[in-house]
Amino acid sequence: MHSRQGHRLKPVTGEQEELRADARRNRARIVAAAREAFAEDGLEVGVAAIAERAGVGNATIFRRFSTKQELITAVIEQRMSELLATARAATTGDDPADGLAVFLDHAVRTHVEDQGLVECAAAQFHGEPRLVELRDALLAEMTTLLRRAQAEGSVRADLEPEDIPVLMFSIAAAAQVVGDRPSGLYRRYLALALSGLRPHPDDVPLAPPAPSVEEIDRGFAAR
Amino acid sequence: MHSRQGHRLKPVTGEQEELRADARRNRARIVAAAREAFAEDGLEVGVAAIAERAGVGNATIFRRFSTKQELITAVIEQRMSELLATARAATTGDDPADGLAVFLDHAVRTHVEDQGLVECAAAQFHGEPRLVELRDALLAEMTTLLRRAQAEGSVRADLEPEDIPVLMFSIAAAAQVVGDRPSGLYRRYLALALSGLRPHPDDVPLAPPAPSVEEIDRGFAAR
Amino acid sequence: MHSRQGHRLKPVTGEQEELRADARRNRARIVAAAREAFAEDGLEVGVAAIAERAGVGNATIFRRFSTKQELITAVIEQRMSELLATARAATTGDDPADGLAVFLDHAVRTHVEDQGLVECAAAQFHGEPRLVELRDALLAEMTTLLRRAQAEGSVRADLEPEDIPVLMFSIAAAAQVVGDRPSGLYRRYLALALSGLRPHPDDVPLAPPAPSVEEIDRGFAAR
Amino acid sequence: MHSRQGHRLKPVTGEQEELRADARRNRARIVAAAREAFAEDGLEVGVAAIAERAGVGNATIFRRFSTKQELITAVIEQRMSELLATARAATTGDDPADGLAVFLDHAVRTHVEDQGLVECAAAQFHGEPRLVELRDALLAEMTTLLRRAQAEGSVRADLEPEDIPVLMFSIAAAAQVVGDRPSGLYRRYLALALSGLRPHPDDVPLAPPAPSVEEIDRGFAAR
């Protein structure tokens, strides 16, 4: 656990090391405002609206993020960081199957509340190094989580760690098409998906194989 | 089966019965161009780009579709019609479980090829009568398909017809996050989902209950 | 009177001598529809709206009038013809002062009912020969009307025939600024203007002199 | 008189108190450009033309006036303010009849120079609060001006303050139909109108009554 401290990721919020206190505060307010705005209205909200929400002038946003895309990336980065924390917490528990369930529940709920943002997140990934770093850290946790569950026989053996984030998006998408109405609907499809992960006598091997990380990256890039 | 022919829906492409031959051809070219453009670039492509793709002037589009939204609706309508045809074909087969699989395979592949369009389709549903009509027809087929599979014991009993379109979106989303690369990846997640539909000794009832059509509509409206 | 028949103007409706009966009827319907449309909505109504009102296809309008401007001219021509008839009727009466009043009442009421059209009429005059012809005929009647009223002393002597159409527009404009509400308001300002035409002991000569026809034309052209 | 200073209207050009110096200058240039453009070409000139005339990008206009209509309103507001100043100056003079004449001369000349703008002004009035305020202030001055002239017997008694703006439009329209050519022609019709305001032994009461302010408003609204 403390070893985790050792290889802790660098501060996730960018080149802020040099920022004055007020600038740092502004940056945080901007990211928070953007996150809210994206969650409520989708990525197409105007920069002006985000600036107003943050209580700063619009030019201030561009001083911190030279592009709207960079701001989007910062928001995604924040979310992924939180997701990573969730994953780490899930890995520490005693019950592997439960850990996976808890992680997916948290992740999916988060996505579902974030209308339109996360489903687009993939498209925004474009090799951004900090996001890649987070992605890899997440994948490491997924591997631990999954392998332990498979070791105890509660998840079919041919599932791969790379499948987990895919499932996460998939279940979130299920709930999102209907706006998660009635609220909490996502739990129905999460339950169905989880029950589908259990080994079953009639199982035939999954095919084709799970995408490698490189393929995932290439997939993202093609968007 | 032939009775199905009897209550076939009216021609799905609108009040085009009165159009002159050239106009009809142009209309078709516009819808096709829009479909391609939406599939490749998403709904936010400019009308001008669609017009160019179709080889017509931009005003020609507005002669047939008084609004861009109407054009979007026409494209969705077309896709849903095709989906309905697929569903009907699937319903006629002998093997219920296979019918469901074949339908989902076709539906998901279609969605996956159509990056960004169909995932947004829901948001565009807003009570458009022709789309509602198609939705209901589709649901009727889903009901037949599902109930037969449940009757023979190949699908768990607590799945509802309304779950099927949700699953369709869900699986498509799984593949879409990675751009379906390597190509055909969707089959992995389709297989996983289908195997998850089988009854299992440890099954606990799905909860919360599936959304009703009204709830789905309300969900769409809230977007 | 019959001498008036002698120098009757050529048919006012244009090059229709060659038209087939149905074409002639269509032309008339178009002009009538345009007149209504202009009266209700102003000159900026779309050609399509006029076509619909006339019950013809839009291209039919352009078959008869190669330009929207030509159609406007045709409508103005029709109105001026009617005005000329009114003027001639007014000239035949016994009471000169009353003749002037009756003419102006009719002319102004007509203008006022024709929201936005006639006030723009001037700007559309551009040397159109048929309109010039009508203008001259109207002016001839104005001269008769005015000179007789001046001869009997009911109108001040320094008023000129060219002033009459100006007054007509002027009074109509008075009522039009308030949409002639309450209806018939134009009569207030007509009465005021007419009473202002009477000779008065304190009269000083009007200055500058009335515009000549050439100056009027140049004025129109400058628009 | 100095009390008039006391209840002077707020600055008429809007909430510009907060604008930066350069923005204020640009705003003024835009309004000036719009005024010129409207005067020369009418209200239908494109925003792009106005922007070019003002030497700014088109989007700059929309930063200050969220709508073209707002820009129109601003121009009208400016003109009305100037008219109000003229009216106040006219009210301070010793000779009531002369005050009225001077005011109308100024007002009409202004309108005549402004081809097409002011005649449309009415249609743009729609309850805009600042314009209503100015209208009321103007009417107050008209009342003073008229009642004093009537008290000394130089204007017929049945004229009402509401008639004055109507006359203003009316006389301006007289000159406008011929483009005020030869230049200054408006003075002819102004003189005629003014002489018509004098009491006359044969006067019969004006009818129907002058429109109330409410009726004027309703008339405007009906356009």
Next chain:
DNA sequence: GATGAATGAGCGTTCATTCAT
């Protein structure tokens, strides 16, 4: 001859981004 269809130029407006205070 009559028409529906087609169209390019233009409209008012928005927005991510750059400039100047």
Next chain:
DNA sequence: CATGAATGAACGCTCATTCAT
């Protein structure tokens, strides 16, 4: 540093006019 102001390119849409049936 923070900001309001400025901007050009693009958007969805309209319209007088031309084309093709």
